[in-house]
Amino acid sequence: MMLVVVRVVVCVHIFMLFHFACLSSHSCHPEESSALFHFKTQLITNTTFFDGWYEHECPNAYPKMRTWENGTDCCSWMGVTCDSLSGHVIGLDLSCSALVGDIPSQISHLSKLQSLDLSWNSGLKWKETTWKRMLQNATVLREIVLDETDMFSISLNPLSKWSFSFSLVTLSLRNTGIRGYLTSHILCLPNLYELQLYGNGNIQVHVPKLNCSASLSFLDLSSCQFSGSQNPASFFNLTHLTYLHLSANGFNGSIPPLLSNLQHLTHLDLSGNEFTGSFPSFLSNLPHLVYLDLSLNTLSGQIPNVFDRLTNLQSLRLSYNNFQRKLPSSLFALIQLSSLDCSYNEIEGPLPDKVAFLNLTTLDLRGNLLNGTIPQWTLSLKSLKYLDLSNNRFRGHIREITSYSLEYLGLCNINELQGNFLESIFHLVNLTHLYLCLDNWSGIVHFPLFSKLQNLEYLYLSGCTSLLLQSETSVNHTFSNLWALQLLSSNITGWLEFSGKFPNLEYLQLSNNSLQGKVPEWIHGMDSLTYLNLSHNNFTLMDHFPWYQLDFLDLSFNSMADDISSFFCNATFLEIINLSHNNFTGTFPQCLVNGSFLKDLDLQMNKLHGTLPDTFLDLTTLNLNGNNFEGLLPKSLSKCSGIVDLDLGNNQFEDTFPNWLQNLSDLKILVLRGNKLYGQIANLKSEKIFASLIIFDISCNNFSGSLPKAYIQNFRAMKIVHDVQSPLSYIIDARTEYDSSMVATIKRVSLTFTKIPYAFAIIDLSENKFEGEIPDDFGELHGLIGLNLSHNRLVGPIPHSLGNLTNLESLDLSSNMLTGDIPTELANLNFLEVLSLSQNQLVGPIPRGKQFDTFSNDSYEGNMGLCGFPLSIQCNNNVPLQQCPSSEAEDKFGFGWKPVAIGYAFGMVLGIGLGFCVFSIGKPEWLVVLFGGKRTKRRSCGNRRRARTTLFQLFVAM
Structure with missing residues (x-):
């Protein structure tokens, strides 16, 4: 036997020598070399x-x-x-x-x-x-x-x-x-x-x-x-398949059982489709399956207990479905399993106390309804590298972590988890990503100790009852590899004296921390920063900052009062700037629009003044609401072909309506309310007029003429109904985490919305001088949830077509000269929460049923011809009508309109003088309350209030 082996080795060597000899004797062919x-x-x-x-x-x-x-x-x-x-x-x-x-x-x-x-x-x-x-x-x-x-x-x-x-x-x-x-x-x-x-x-x-x-x-x-x-069943005859990936192909219906014919399959990926139904139990008939990915579908029900037949399974991904109830016991008996991802489902119940996992490296169970205590095995598996248990209902105390191989640890939004901060975290030297929400944890968290984790790249801490940044010694702590740091909603102390070094930090977020005073020097010294978010604090001074590296800056919701006229003139790469809700002064910084990178600019709710430059290039968002800008609207905005959000409301602009914006195909938000805009809005003929617009607010101006019917006909995006029960899709820039925000007026109350969903379709044309009738075309805007035409000079009947707006939540037609009855079709608006038809000339019975039974008197006051619930005037067969006084009535009292007018004028002068005295001294109080202090109470919704949360309520709660 030994002789045979030697001969084989000799033959191999001879062959190799011959091979290299042949290789060296043949050079590259000239034509191929050329x-x-x-x-x-x-x-x-x-x-x-x-x-x-x-x-x-x-x-x-x-x-x-x-x-x-x-x-x-x-x-x-x-x-x-x-x-x-x-x-x-x-x-x-x-x-x-x-x-x-x-x-x-x-x-x-x-x-x-x-x-x-x-x-x-x-x-x-x-x-x-x-x-x-x-x-x-x-x-x-x-x-x-x-x-x-x-x-x-x-x-x-x-x-x-x-x-x-x-x-x-x-x-x-x-x-x-x-x-x-x-x-x-x-x-x-x-x-x-x-x-x-x-x-x-x-x-x-x-x-x-x-x-x-x-x-x-x-x-x-x-x-x-x-x-x-x-569907995937098309490939059931390819019986030699071992690897089949069909993700993101739009498949729907149930997963076809014919896939069980592929008996040699080791890898199957059907993720990112629209499959429905239950977990496909027939997949347990594929004995060689090593990798299974069914994530990002709409599968539901309980995951069946069939994994005892999938003994070779190493990776299982079921995230982003609707799986419910407990995880099956056979899943925790898979010895070969190395990766388990069941995140973002509705899985409930406790985790088992013991498992058979020997090689588990990834465990992702975030975004479920898991309860009970966190079992010790999740924190002690020797091979575990990725662990995320965030967004569950675990309770009790968490034990010390001994999985020293961990590289990723997520323990956020587990509100019933209690105990002291885990000192063992500082021994997890392999950590690269750490997410901790410490809302119910106690004790002082010594931030400098995180510098022990020299591999740490991303650190997220929130809810610390006491986060001490200041070091107890004079040692300067260095966070060598940290590139992203988020410290949110914590009680931060010693932060002014902090002396840590972040040589590679690019992303810094310190929002919602009640930090005060001047932004400290240790932040100013971060030359590598590209993202800085200090929003929702109480900073008063930014001082000079090295803007030149930043591409994202958010200082919103602070108390800063710097003059920003030349604030950013060394900003080279800034793309996103949010300085809203501060006290910034000065004129619009001209150097901003000279840069070619700026995309989103939010300066709303400050104290800026002056005119705007007419050199805007390619913005996506421009929000200047709530300042004192004046002059003409800059026509260069029409060159910003990609602009999505344009909010110039509540300033002092004096101009006609900007018809030159009509062909901006991406424009979704247009707010011009509260300015000095005037004139008629031309009914231009085009199929592309504001086709993507979702929010149109030009209220509180001096516009006149008829309502812009051509615009209303072309509001195509407002004709689309979005399901508000499904996860909301917001108008945001996902790349930069920038949220479009706006101030919207709902029932004459201004509210700040920090996120704007596509379902938030509103039109507000109130407090202008519009005339004529309300066009029937409003009835085609099926996506509308808010319509306000109040305080104009509108006449004619309320269009019956408004009954088609089945998603409408707020309707305000008050303070016009509308006539006729209230269309019974409006009673079908099941989601209507706010209704104001007051101060018109409406007549007849008020519709009954559904939402109309919940509205109070103030929805109808000032319409002398209305009757029925909730008014005290009962409707008879002869409905009361408003009538003008006849000449016979004048003769009956012995005087006509002239004496009445003279008496009215005299009484008005006397009344104004008396009223001034009364309101100046505030007495008698009953009179002040009666005429000046009356407040409209929010009506009770009763048992007929609809089940879904309204969009208005949802955004107020954000």
């Missing part, structure tokens, strides 16, 4: 690529073509592989090389190429002619990997036409933008083993029936487009 070198000269290297953007996919990124020198053997060049016998180039791997440019056609000269990998060069662009020529010439290609290159002009379809496709084993075109149709011609290629088309939304997948017995084992069609009613 093609490769020409390929190099047509491309450039983007050195900024190597700053860490692609560390996960490209851990060894390097500009490989730098080793290519003309006149040398191309077989020795990095990324080039030659056949050991013929010397032909058979492999080209230039992945992660930061290449930029159009791919030259010389690549098609490599006719013997078997493997081509140009992946992760996002600056590389394919042309259709080059692509087709390569497919035509390279007839022996077995592997094509072009992930993250630009193939937007390329069609997938020609792949099935070329002879090379029969030799194709691997095709990977992830996130390339390639288009065309994926059919069975490609999926059934005889030797195709791996097909990856992830992230190509332009690909149409059309495979209703697959009748081939293909060799395909690895298939990823996530984020593509599936035509018709197709």
Whole structure:
């Protein structure tokens, strides 16, 4: 036996020597060397690529073509592989090389190429002619990997036409933008083993029936487009599949049982779809399953106790569904499980006291209804790296943490958790992310001790009863790797004397901490900061700050009184600025609009004055509400094609209505209330007038003429009904955590809303001089929740079409000259909470039933012709009508209108004088209350108040 082994080893050595001898005797073919070198000269290297953007996919990124020198053997060049016998180039791997440019056609000269990998060069662009020529010439290609290159002009379809496709084993075109149709011609290629088309939304997948017995084992069609009613069952005949990823494809209905035919599956990803129904128990018939991801669907019910048959399962992701009740016991018996994510469901009950996990590295159970105490195993597993139990109902005391391998720890919003701060946290030296909400924890938290965690990158602390920043010694603590620090809603002490160092801190948030006085020097000294949020404190002075690195600044809701006229003139990269709700003075900072980066600017509720520059460029948000700006509205705002939120309300602008804003297709909020705007609003004819507008408030101005009917007809976004029971979608910039905010007037009460959802559709045209009738077109704005036309000069009847506004919560038509009866259709507005029809000339019975039975007298006062509940005037067969006094009535009393007018004038003068005295001294009190101090009480809703929380109530509670 030993002799046989020796002979084998000798033969291997002889073969290796022969191999290298052959390799050294064949150099690169001249035509291929020339093609490769020409390929190099047509491309450039983007050195900024190597700053860490692609560390996960490209851990060894390097500009490989730098080793290519003309006149040398191309077989020795990095990324080039030659056949050991013929010397032909058979492999080209230039992945992660930061290449930029159009791919030259010389690549098609490599006719013997078997493997081509140009992946992760996002600056590389394919042309259709080059692509087709390569497919035509390279007839022996077995592997094509072009992930993250630009193939937007390329069609997938020609792949099935070329002879090379029969030799194709691997095709990977992830996130390339390639288009065309994926059919069975490609999926059934005889030797195709791996097909990856992830992230190509332009690909149409059309495979209703697959009748081939293909060799395909690895298939990823996530984020593509599936035509018709197709679902994952289309692939049940691909019985060799081991890897099937179909996430984000819009599938709905139940998960098809035919997937149980794929008996060799080890990886199954159906996440990010719209699947409904219960957990698919038939998946337990897939004995080789290692990875299962059903997250981001709408699955519900209890997770069945079927995991005893999935003994090979290592990763299970069920997050963002509607699973309920307790987790099954068989789940905690999976010895091989390394990752468990059941976050954001409705799972309840306690966790078991013991588990069989030996290799668990990730446990994410946040956002559920779990209760009981936190079991010790969650804090002591030796292999655990990621633990998040936030947003649950755990109670009692938390024990010391001994999972020293932890890198991520989340314990937030567990309101019934009590006890002292855990000193063992300072021994978790591997932590990179730490989220602690300490609302019911006691004791002093010594912030400098967190510097022991030298790997810490992200630190979030909130609710500390006493967070001491000042060090008890003179030692300067350094947080070497910390790049994000959030200290929220805590009782921070010793913060002025803090002397810690943050050499790499980019993100700092200290909001909601009642901090006072001047912003301290240790914050001023952070040269690496790009994000600074000091909102909701009581700062009074910012002093000079090195703005030049910041791209986000939020100082809102403080007491700062600096002059900001030249506040930001050294700000180079600021994109988001929120200085709202302060006492800032001065004129509008001209240097802000000179920068090219500014996107969102919020200066509302300050003491700024003067005129605005007319040089605005490309803003997304501009909010100047509640200042003293004057002059004309800047027409350059019409050039801000991407603007979403424009709020210039409550200033002193004096101009006509800005018709030049009408074609801003992204504009969702337009507030011009409380200015000196005047004139008629032209009824321009266009289908694009304010098409995206959700909030339109031009109240408290001097507009006249008829209501802008053409605008109302084109408010397309207000015709869309949003489900307020579902998670609200807000008008925000998710990238920057910036929330659009506004001051809205609801029932003549100004409220500040810090978040604005798409469902918050309101129109306020009140307190102007509008005339004429109310257009029926308002009835088409089905998304409206608030409509205010009060205090104008409107005439005619209340349109019956307003009964179509079934989402309406507030309707104010008071103080006009409306006539006729109250349409009975309004009684169908089940969500109506605020109604004011007072001070009009309405007649007839008040509708009964539903919400109308809950309104009080003040909703109808000043309409002498109305009768019925809740008024004391009963309705008879002869409904009371308002009538003008006749000449006969004048003769009866012996005088006409002239004596009455004279007497009225005299009485008015006397009354004004008497009233001035009464209100000056405040007595008699009963008279002051009767005429001047009457307050409208909020009506009781009774048993008919609707079940859902109104949007108004929701935002007030924020």
